[in-house]
Amino acid sequence: MAKVPVEFTLNGLETAEFVESGTTLLNALRDKIGDTSPKGGCHQGTCGACSVIIDGELRLSCLTLAETCGGADIKTTAGLAEGGVLHPLQRAFLDAFATQCGFCTPGMIMAAKVLLDRTPNPSREDVVEALSGNICRCTGYEPIIQAVLTAARANSQNAA
Amino acid sequence: MSLALQTFSTVKDANAALQAAGTRYLGGGTLVIRAANEGDVSVSSLVRVTDPGLSRIAVSGGKVQLGASVTMAAIARHPELVALAPAARAVGGPAIRNMATVGGNLFAPAPYGDFAVALLALDATVVTEDGELPIETFLAGRDVGRAIVTGVGFALPKAESFRFLKVSRVKPKGVSVLSIAALLELAADGTVSSARIALGCMADRPIRATPAEKALLGCKLTPREIAPALAAAGEGIAPITDPIASAWYRAEVLPVHLGRLLLG
Ligand SMILES: Cc1cc2nc3c(=O)[nH]c(=O)nc-3n(C[C@H](O)[C@H](O)[C@H](O)COP(=O)(O)OP(=O)(O)OC[C@H]3O[C@@H](n4cnc5c(N)ncnc54)[C@H](O)[C@@H]3O)c2cc1C
Ligand code: FES
Ligand code: FES
Numbered sequence: 001m002a003k004v005p006v007e008f009t010l011n012g013l014e015t016a017e018f019v020e021s022g023t024t025l026l027n028a029l030r031d032k033i034g035d036t037s038p039k040g041g042c043h044q045g046t047c048g049a050c051s052v053i054i055d056g057e058l059r060l061s062c063l064t065l066a067e068t069c070g071g072a073d074i075k076t077t078a079g080l081a082e083g084g085v086l087h088p089l090q091r092a093f094l095d096a097f098a099t100q101c102g103f104c105t106p107g108m109i110m111a112a113k114v115l116l117d118r119t120p121n122p123s124r125e126d127v128v129e130a131l132s133g134n135i136c137r138c139t140g141y142e143p144i145i146q147a148v149l150t151a152a153r154a155n156s157q158n159a160a
Numbered sequence: 161m162s163l164a165l166q167t168f169s170t171v172k173d174a175n176a177a178l179q180a181a182g183t184r185y186l187g188g189g190t191l192v193i194r195a196a197n198e199g200d201v202s203v204s205s206l207v208r209v210t211d212p213g214l215s216r217i218a219v220s221g222g223k224v225q226l227g228a229s230v231t232m233a234a235i236a237r238h239p240e241l242v243a244l245a246p247a248a249r250a251v252g253g254p255a256i257r258n259m260a261t262v263g264g265n266l267f268a269p270a271p272y273g274d275f276a277v278a279l280l281a282l283d284a285t286v287v288t289e290d291g292e293l294p295i296e297t298f299l300a301g302r303d304v305g306r307a308i309v310t311g312v313g314f315a316l317p318k319a320e321s322f323r324f325l326k327v328s329r330v331k332p333k334g335v336s337v338l339s340i341a342a343l344l345e346l347a348a349d350g351t352v353s354s355a356r357i358a359l360g361c362m363a364d365r366p367i368r369a370t371p372a373e374k375a376l377l378g379c380k381l382t383p384r385e386i387a388p389a390l391a392a393a394g395e396g397i398a399p400i401t402d403p404i405a406s407a408w409y410r411a412e413v414l415p416v417h418l419g420r421l422l423l424g
Contacts, residue, residue, distance in 0.1 A: 002164075004165075020162070021162070021163060021164045021165055022162060022163025022164065022165065022196070022206075024193065024197070043194075043197040043198075044194050044197065044198065045190055045194050045252075045255075045256060048253065048255065051255055057233070057258045058254050058255040058258055059255055059258055059259060060190075060255045060256070060259065062193075062197065063188075063189050063190050063193045063194055063197075063259065064189065064193070064259070065163075065165055065186075065189065065193065065206075067165050067167075068165070068186075068189075068208070111254065111255070114254075128332065129254070129332055130254060132253045132254065132332045132333040133252065133253020133254055133255045133256060133333060134253070
């Protein structure tokens with residue numbers, strides 16, 4: 001199978017690779033580009049562990065072909081920390097014990113990030129809805145919901 | 161994985177490419193890429209169209225045109241499509257809604273196709289390069305037709321005349337036990353003057369509840385008067401069985417949920 005070029009911005013950096021035609025964005029990121037923050041839980045769209053942000057929208061990288069992302073602006077959890085300082089969502093997840101095995105965490109954080117980018121002061125229902133496509137088998141969800149609400153409060157205090 | 165992707169700027173060229181064996185159209189990919197990931201080797205080549213017209217939403221003079229590539233998220237947030245938002249929001253979680261298209265939903269086998277259920281109740285028209293088809297005709301022939309759907313059109317319902325309900329076990333985003341959409345016109349005395357009811361999961365694709373529609377005519381929306389319509393709801397259905405629910409269960413609960421939708 002012929003290789004095809006893909007070019008996009010990944011966490012602010014111009015990125016170019018050759019992938020086999022039909023490669024999912026998830027596999028391209030993990031196996032070719034070396035960003036292993038999106039996880040492959042199901043490759044079926046069901047678990048949300050592979051969630052990334054493409055042009056400001058939450059997407060499942062396991063159901064997206066890398067070739068369709070030409071010119072896109074892609075963000076993953078690997079790009080959140082700045083200069084070794086964790087993003088408020090990452091900090092809140094650690095502090096609230098919202099991470100146990102950690103497999104769902106990058107997807108949860110991506111889903112939470114698009115929520116907070118649009119709705120800086122979400123209600124609990126907003127958080128539950130925003131995370132509804134993401135499965136966690138460890139935490140029971142409550143610590144994750146609390147972490148997102150805490151991060152939102154931290155953000156609004158910083159902004160004030 | 162060996163999946164070739166061909167990108168075209170026009171529907172015409174893409175339609176020509178789709179004639180090749182093993183070739184499928186790529187909408188949002190939530191079903192077709194999922195199938196490939198699962199090992200479905202019947203598809204070796206995907207075709208997509210970049211024409212921005214396919215992502216257009218047009219609302220004017222009480223008529224709505226949705227391009228086939230319009231996503232559930234775009235419908236859910238559109239200020240003029242508030243009546244349809246519950247049906248669009250019923251599809252998957254947030255990431256799925258950002259990807260799932262109107263065109264793909266028309267092809268989605270039960271238990272999927274919640275938005276297509278709404279379109280069936282709205283008596284939508286399905287548009288291809290060959291012309292327009294009533295949605296019922298389209299759904300009946302969707303397994304054999306290969307033409308790319310370019311969009312759907314329908315009259316914008318008044319918010320109070322259109323009702324949608326999806327029943328799922330996992331909240332807020334589980335797969336359908338069933339879904340129901342109803343377009344009801346009431347006369348001045350509160351009796352039903354016209355009814356179009358569509359059901360999801362009551363066959364392998366959305367179907368109309370024609371016997372229930374007929375039984376509703378002339379009734380007021382009270383528990384006593386709708387009882388014959390609820391009794392008729394199960395006529396002609398052949399619900400699916402899947403890990404969510406058996407056909408028996410789906411048939412049992414259909415009248416209960418139809419009653420809630422009509423009385424709610
Ligand atoms: C985790 C998960 C949850 C889901 N939950 C729901 C749900 O709650 N409700 C629901 O209704 N669905 C659900 N779905 C199914 C699916 O996401 C939707 O039905 C969606 O609308 C399908 O659209 P798509 O653009 O992704 O289709 P694709 O996967 O791109 O295509 C599906 C099929 O339709 C054909 N097709 C697509 N567009 C066209 C067109 N314009 N012309 C001709 N053929 C076309 C394709 O060739 C393919 O055969 C879910 C899927 C997943 C993975
Ligand atoms: S790996 Fe993509 S949703 Fe599970
Ligand atoms: S922390 Fe283990 S799946 Fe969520």
